[in-house]
C-alpha cells in the first residue's frame with residue numbers, strides 16, 4: 001500500500017466538482033476525434049501510461065548566479081525531496097520516478113532510501129554525477145576541469161566519483177548514469193581542444209567500462225556556462241562522437257535548454273533516433289538560454305515538434321527505441337511542486353497532441369511536396385485542446401483532475417513550512 005502525502009479526500013472532493021463538466025468535454029472531444037478516425041480512449045490509455053522523471057534538485061528553489069530566494073518549507077535532504085516528489089506523482093499520476101544527484105542526495109543508508117522510495121510508490125531513474133563544483137574535503141579542485149583536467153589525479157578523482165554514482169544507483173535499482181561536465185575554457189588558447197577532448201574520451205571510457213550490462217550511459221551536451229569561451233561537450237555533434245566512440249550502451253541526452261536560440265532541436269532528435277543514439281531528454285524551456293524556465297512556458301509548439309518525432313519513431317517501430325524522459329528546470333519565482341506538476345502535464349500534452357497527427361496525410365503531403373498541407377496537418381493536431389484527455393487519464397488513476405487546485409487546497413506547503421526549518425545552500429541548482 002503506497003503511503004499518500006495528500007489526503008485522498010481532498011483529491012476526491014476536487015474531482016467531484018469537475019466530473020460533470022469533464023465528462024461533457026471528453027465526450028465532445030471524443031466525437032471530434034472520431035470524425036478524424038481517432039479513438040479517444042486509445043489515446044487516453046497511452047497518455048495514462050506515460051511517465052516523466054522528476055529531478056530531485058527540482059523540488060527546491062533554483063536561483064541564479066546572482067541570488068537565490070528560498071521558498072517556504074523547502075526540502076532539507078533527499079527524504080524531504082522524495083516526499084515532495086510523491087506529492088507531484090500522487091496529484092498528476094505522471095511522475096513515477098525520481099532522478100538523483102550525487103553528492104547532493106548522498107545518504108549513509110542506501111537501503112533506507114530505496115525502501116522510502118518504494119513506500120512512496122517512487123522508483124529511481126538515471127543517476128546524475130557532479131564534477132562541476134568542489135565538495136568539502138575534496139583532494140583536488142575542479143576549478144580547471146574534471147574529467148578533462150590536465151592533472152591525472154584530478155581526472156581520476158572525477159572518474160571515481162562517477163563509479164561511486166553507479167554503485168549507489170545499482171543499490172537503488174537505477175539503470176542509467178547521466179554525465180554532464182562544466183569543463184571547457186574561458187580564454188582562447190587556454191586549452192588545447194584536441195588534447196582536452198582526448199582526455200575526456202579516456203576518462204569516459206574508464207566510466208563506461210564499469211557500467212553494468214543492463215545500464216545506459218548518457219552524455220549531456222551544453223553550449224556554454226560555466227565555461228564561456230569553449231565547452232568540451234558543447235553540442236549534439238560532439239555528443240554523437242562521444243556516444244559512438246564509447247559503444248552500444250552510450251547515448252546522447254538532449255536538454256532542450258542547452259542549445260543556441262532558434263536551433264532546430266526536433267531535427268537533432270530525428271538524427272539521433274535515426275542513428276540509434278537518442279538516450280533521453282531533460283525537458284524545460286528558455287527564452288534566451290539554458291534551462292531556466294518551465295517546460296512549454298515559452299514555446300509549446302517546439303515541444304510538440306519534438307514529440308512529433310518521438311511518436312513518429314514509436315509508430316515506425318524503431319528498434320530499441322526507449323528514450324528516458326526527465327524534467328530539468330530551475331524554479332525561481334514559483335512553488336517548485338506546482339511548476340513541476342504543470343510541466344509534467346505539458347509534456348503529456350505534447351505527447352497527446354503528437355498522437356493526433358494524421359501521419360498518412362502528412363506522408364502524402366510530403367510525397368507530393370505540398371508544404372502547406374504538410375504543415376497544416378501538424379498544426380491541426382497541435383491546435384486540438386487535449387485537456388480533457390489529460391484530466392481523464394488522471395481521474396482514472398485516482399490523481400487530481402486539477403492538480404494545482406488540489407495542491408493548494410491540501411495545505412501541504414503550509415504543513416511542511418512548519419516542519420522544515422529554512423536551510424541555506426542546500427541542493428537546489430541548475431544542471
Ligand SMILES: [Mn+2]
Nearest residue numbers: 255282328431
Ligand atoms: Mn540538464
